[in-house]
Amino acid sequence: MANRLAGATSPYLLQHADNPVDWWEWGPDAFAEAKRRDVPILLSVGYAACHWCHVMxxxxxxxxxxxxxxxESFVCIKVDREERPDVDAIYMQATTAMTGQGGWPMTVVLDHDGNPWFAGTYFPDEPRHGLASFRQVLQALTDAWRDRPDGVRQQAAQLREHLQAPASLPVAPIGADAIDAAVTALGRDFDPTAGGFGNAPKFPPTMVLELLRRRVARGDDDVARRAAHMLGRTVAAMAGGGMYDQLGGGFARYSVDRGWVVPHFEKMLYDNGQLLALYARLGTPLGDRVARETADFLLRELATAEGGFASALDADSEGVEGKFYAWTPAQLVEALGEDDGAWAAGLLSVTDAGTFEHGSSTLQLRHPPDDPGRWAAARQRLFEARASRVRPARDDKVVAAWNGLAISGLVATWQRLGEQRHLDAAVAAGRLLVDVHLVEGRLRRVSRDGVVGAPDAVLEDLGCVAMAFVDLATATLDATWTDHARTLLDDALARFPAEDGGFFDTASDAEALVARPRDPSDNAAPSGLSSTVHALVAFSALTGEPRHRAAAEEALATAGVLAQQAPRFAGWSLAAAEAMLDGPREVAVVGPPGPERDALAQAAYALPGAVVVVADGPRDDWPLLAGRVAVDGRSAAYVCRHHVCAAPVTDPAEL
Structure with missing residues (x-):
């Protein structure tokens, strides 16, 4: 018999609709029921593609x-962390404070006012590895609520005080010296053998890598050379390892080992949208290949019927993590024949012992194949053979912020590869966000099957989607995208500002939680702060509206101390600072379509952080294109900073 979650829109909640647990969705009715029964609230937070969530x-x-x-002893609430990142952020902060670590599934016990007094992550069904069983934990919590109410109240009060600590951030502008110091600090964490930063597990450091790419462009000095080495080593290692799907394109969420060999196999839209942009902007054969393959993955496996992109693919199939993706030598031979199977096993590091579990291996492509044609044919045959396997489940909700990242990635791929299908897909996703997610001028966070959900947008949604709309405006020269970006950014400036010049992650009129979330640090996706700063800077460069630039500078300074102390978690803020040091450059390329204009456009697109528009000739409705004409019949590029322009150039090398 289905429980209350049967009417939910979240695929994660629907996964639990047949549980014998009497789940409630987050909301006042659940809290009222807990108060009526005088029992605590058990809050369980996870997401649809989470392996250990499935296990628990x-x-x-x-x-x-x-x-x-x-x-019997609790009112139990299920929350999809991807649908309600505000709820997740507050109680993850409590979990980290109590246990020293966080993760999902997250289990938090609350009083009737939403104050946490116990927190943890995964609990096994039987005691093991020093962990009490979940039922033992439940009994201890029940006893504490009944027998030691003073202790519960004291613990809840202490955690509430911790969560409600003053939210003001120290202010420190991020200049050239601070960026170079951050790159130097990153070098101390760099893994020279395997690429990336730190040890296992390794997450793709996409935003840090974009910072390094931008720093390389500033000048040929020691810092730039170190940045180039870290960038090149890491993008090659990630694309060559098992974290990258060598058959179908796209990246898994992270590598469980130092060498990028074995991933946690779930494939997230937010990772792939960002990595798509990064590899497209490298301007190398490796970057072009990975961008094309990853875009193919997005369009083939994550595109929804309504034009958006689904959130994730699960790690598991048939109840086994990675089963869809792993291979044995015998399976390669079965798909390819004896000779090609043995050759592919050597090329892809598939061994008899296995690099994964149960004698199977992930597929790695550490070096270019000695016979590219043979590999292309084998890859296609393996892809077709894999298609007969049971596929991982798909979380098909559309998250605004992550679709914004995907749109920006597809625009970058179109700029680099020139394939219209990538821009068409980006435009379709943008239209879905406007038509479905924009409700009475305010953005909503999620939709499913073309129906918008109730949760309001958080700051990362406004920032990522506004940036996507700026990218669509520059790509299509359709001014309605600029208008939509302005709507979102003005909303951010009106309802999200903090007194120190930065931003809160939720609006001033959002649902009141125990505390108002605010975190300037990047994680797997850009923070609300850093994504909004990027959008403000690009919008100002495109339109010439100075108040957005001023707001960006003020907000960015609130990430300055974080950038000094933990640059791995401030990569996107540092990348914004690097772009602002450079202007960012505003480039107008004008001239008749053809190879000459295309060459100039490619040179312009390669400029890190630049805002680039390309047109046949001058257009008064676009400030960057006003009065811009070809030079002596040749396509020309006009390079400006802060809307002060140099003489036009016609040579891509000179540009």
Missing amino acids: AHESFEDEGTAAQMN
Whole structure:
């Protein structure tokens, strides 16, 4: 019999609709019920593609005895962290404060006012590895609520005080010296053997890599050379390892090992949108190949019928993580024949012992094949053979921020490769965000099957989508995208500002939680702060409206101390600072379509952080194109900073 989650729109909540647990969705009714029964609230937070969320669900939430214990002693609430990042952020902060670490599934116990007094992550169904079983934890919590209410109140008060600590951030402008110091600090964390930063597990450091790419362009000095080395080593290692899908394109969420060999196999839209842009902007054969293959993955496996992009593919299929993606030598031979199978096994590091589990291996492509034609044919045959396997499930909700990242990535890929299908897909996703997610001038965070969900946008949605709209404006020269970007950025400036010049992650009139979330640090996706700064800077460069630039400079300074102390978590803010040091450059390329204009456009697109428009001739409706004409019949590029322009050039090298 289905529980209350049967009416949810979140695929993650729907995964739990048949649990014997009497789940509630987050909302006042659940809190009122807990108060009426005088029981605590058990909050369980996860997401649809989360492997350990599935494990805990199978072990505990599907177990009749465990569910009966939960139903008797708690009001149980399920939250999709991707749908309600504000709820997730507050209680993840509490979980980290109590346990020293965070992650999902997250289990938090609350009082009737939403104050946390216990937190943890995964709990097994039986005691193991020093962890109590989930049922033991539930009984201890029940006893504490009943027998030690003063202790519960004291713990809740302490955590509430921690969560409500003053949110003001120190202000420190990020100049050239601060950027170079950050690059030097990153060098101390760099893994010279395997690429990337730190040790296992390794997440793709996309925003840091874009910072390094931009720093390389500033000048040929020691810092730039170190940045180039870290960038080149890491993008090659990630694309050559098992974290990258060598058959179907696209990246898994992270590598569990130092060498990028074995991933956690879930494939997230936010990772692939960002990595798509990064590889497209490299301007190398490797970058072009990975961008094309990753764009193919997005269009083939994550595109929705309504024109947007789904959130994720699961890590598991048939209940086994990675089963869809891993191979044995025998399976390669079965698909390719004896000779090609053995050749492919050597090329892809598929061994008898296996690099993954149960004698299977991930596919790695560490070096270019000695016979590219043979590899292309083998890759296609393996891709077709894999298609007969049971596919991982898809979380098909559309998240505004992540679709913004995908749109920007597709525009960058169109700029580099010139394939119209990439721009068409970006425009379709943008139209979905406007037609479905923009409700009475305000952005909503999620939709599914073309129906918008209730959760309001958080700051990262406004920032990522506004940036996507600026990218669409420059690509299409359709001014309606500029108008939509202005709507979102003005909303950010009106409802999200903090007194120190930065931003909160939720609006001033959003649902009141225990505390108002605010975190300037980047994680797997850009922070609300850094994404909004990027959008403000690009919008100002495109339109010439100075107040958006001023707001960006003020907000960016609130990330200055973070950039000094933990640059790995401030890569996108540092990348914005690098672009602002450079202007960013505003480039207008004008002339008749053809190879001459295309060459100038490619040179312009390669300028890190630049805002580039390309047109047949002058247009008064675009400030960057006003009065811009070809020079002596030749296509020309006009390079400006702060709307002060140099003489036009016609040679891509000179540009």
